Amino acid sequence: MPDNSNSRRNFVRKIGGLAGLLSVSPALVAWKTETGLIIPEVAAAEDVTRDEDYWSFIQQAYSVSPNIINLNNGGVSPQPIVVQDALDRYNRLSNEAPSYYMWRTLDEAREAVRMKLADLGGCSPEEIAINRNASEALETIIFGINLQRGDEVVLTKQDYPNVINAWKQREKRDGIILKFISLDLPIEDNQLIVSKFKAAFTPQTKAVMITHLMNWSGQILPAALISRAAKKHSPTIQVIIDGAHSFAHINYKIPDLEGDYYGTSLHKWLCSPFGTGMLYVKQARIKDLWPLLAPEDPQSPDIRKFERLGTRSFPTEMAIGHAINFHNTIGNERKQKRLHFLKNYWVEKCLNVPGFSTQTSLKPEFSGALCTFALKGMEPGQVASELFKRARIHTSATVWENISGVRITPHIYTPIKDLDRLVDTIHAIAKENVTAANRTSSK
Ligand SMILES: Cc1ncc(COP(=O)(O)O)c(C=O)c1O
Numbered sequence: 125m126p127d128n129s130n131s132r133r134n135f136v137r138k139i140g141g142l143a144g145l146l147s148v149s150p151a152l153v154a155w156k157t158e159t160g161l162i163i164p165e166v167a168a169a170e171d172v173t174r175d176e177d178y179w180s181f182i183q184q185a186y187s188v189s190p191n192i193i194n195l196n197n198g199g200v201s202p203q204p205i206v207v208q209d210a211l212d213r214y215n216r217l218s219n220e221a222p223s224y225y226m227w228r229t230l231d232e233a234r235e236a237v238r239m240k241l242a243d244l245g246g247c248s249p250e251e252i253a254i255n256r257n258a259s260e261a262l263e264t265i266i267f268g269i270n271l272q273r274g275d276e277v278v279l280t281k282q283d284y285p286n287v288i289n290a291w292k293q294r295e296k297r298d299g300i301i302l303k304f305i306s307l308d309l310p311i312e313d314n315q316l317i318v319s320k321f322k323a324a325f326t327p328q329t330k331a332v333m334i335t336h337l338m339n340w341s342g343q344i345l346p347a348a349l350i351s352r353a354a355k356k357h358s359p360t361i362q363v364i365i366d367g368a369h370s371f372a373h374i375n376y377k378i379p380d381l382e383g384d385y386y387g388t389s390l391h392k393w394l395c396s397p398f399g400t401g402m403l404y405v406k407q408a409r410i411k412d413l414w415p416l417l418a419p420e421d422p423q424s425p426d427i428r429k430f431e432r433l434g435t436r437s438f439p440t441e442m443a444i445g446h447a448i449n450f451h452n453t454i455g456n457e458r459k460q461k462r463l464h465f466l467k468n469y470w471v472e473k474c475l476n477v478p479g480f481s482t483q484t485s486l487k488p489e490f491s492g493a494l495c496t497f498a499l500k501g502m503e504p505g506q507v508a509s510e511l512f513k514r515a516r517i518h519t520s521a522t523v524w525e526n527i528s529g530v531r532i533t534p535h536i537y538t539p540i541k542d543l544d545r546l547v548d549t550i551h552a553i554a555k556e557n558v559t560a561a562n563r564t565s566s567k
Pocket residue numbers: 198199257258259260284286335337338339366368369389401
């Protein structure tokens with residue numbers, strides 16, 4: 125149950141009515157957005173996971189429609205109003221004289237965005253390149269690392285399709301060998317996951333691909349343990365991490381994962397503008413990674429060689445900084461706890477639904493906000509379309525390898541009432557499904 129017995133709540137209510145007030149108490153600082161919204165900033169140690177008052181202010185920072193229940197934030201997330209406004213301002217400015225404002229003015233701030241991203245990622249700005257999405261970051265790595273014919277790459281059948289396709293293209297073109305392992309999800313045993321990777325290592329293994337948080341079911345893989353096992357097998361193995369779903373969702377720093385390369389989208393959990401992403405390359409590896417779009421010196425040790433994209437949207441890139449400020453106001457630990465709470469909130473209320481099953485762990489070490497569920501006897505597409513038809517609940521039907529179900533992804537702006545609606549609708553669909561099945565079997 126949400127905890128409403130919090131004395132701070134009254135403070136929050138009070139400032140809610142006092143637009144323009146910036147600081148009301150040393151314990152509670154109100155953060156005024158450019159749009160006049162006030163977001164409470166609470167003491168670092170305060171646990172607000174179940175404090176619906178706190179989260180209702182966060183909800184108001186978004187412009188999401190109340191006429192659709194968007195539970196597919198795993199696909200792409202909306203931006204808080206501050207980010208949309210910043211993007212709009214940069215765009216309007218750029219349109220006053222595009223080449224002047226984009227290339228001579230806004231571009232200077234690229235280094236500030238890089239520094240903010242590096243702070244968030246816990247690495248050096250000299251290891252961060254700004255790009256358009258996780259696909260671009262990861263394909264830069266996949267096509268850019270040096271591999272010879274016959275070299276082996278270990279990956280899973282549950283990796284993201286763009287990633288698998290890139291590796292397959294490299295297999296066709298360069299004669300590398302892909303060694304796929306398959307994971308039966310959920311798995312709540314890190315050693316079991318590590319042992320599956322280890323079993324695929326051979327003397328020819330030269331690279332390992334790790335999806336940190338799997339888009340299909342939300343499973344978190346023990347990236348650092350897999351990386352360590354790979355490096356123990358052979359110190360020269362190159363470890364590539366897909367952080368598209370874990371960045372700004374799970375609370376960690378990129379070097380904690382012990383990989384050589386890492387790619388993520390920023391338009392998922394960070395809520396940056398659509399079409400923003402980030403590439404991390406460990407300093408010692410930059411020189412030997414070939415860029416997709418060639419700069420003057422492709423073997424330069426400067427991370428900026430991966431940003432030779434030509435003309436792109438500078439307003440979009442500049443607005444990333446505003447998304448980081450918004451994220452930091454909440455804090456990653458607080459955000460991760462809330463997201464995990466939201467997932468467990470609805471799943472626990474569905475465990476007694478006849479025919480309900482899930483391929484997602486409920487434990488925080490193995491999952492975050494994403495959960496994939498199924499109803500016995502119904503196709504995922506059928507369940508997803510019933511959810512939308514009955515309650516305008518937008519989800520994602522997933523069928524891939526050994527995963528089949530409907531993926532539900534709330535975000536920090538999701539009101540509890542929307543999850544109650546989800547639970548009621550799942551109960552109703554399942555009840556009718558069981559009645560229909562009984563009718564058929566008694567015929
Ligand atoms: C695990 C994973 N990796 C990579 C991507 C690609 O992200 P983007 O579409 O931002 O390139 C996604 C997108 O959903 C994903 O889920």
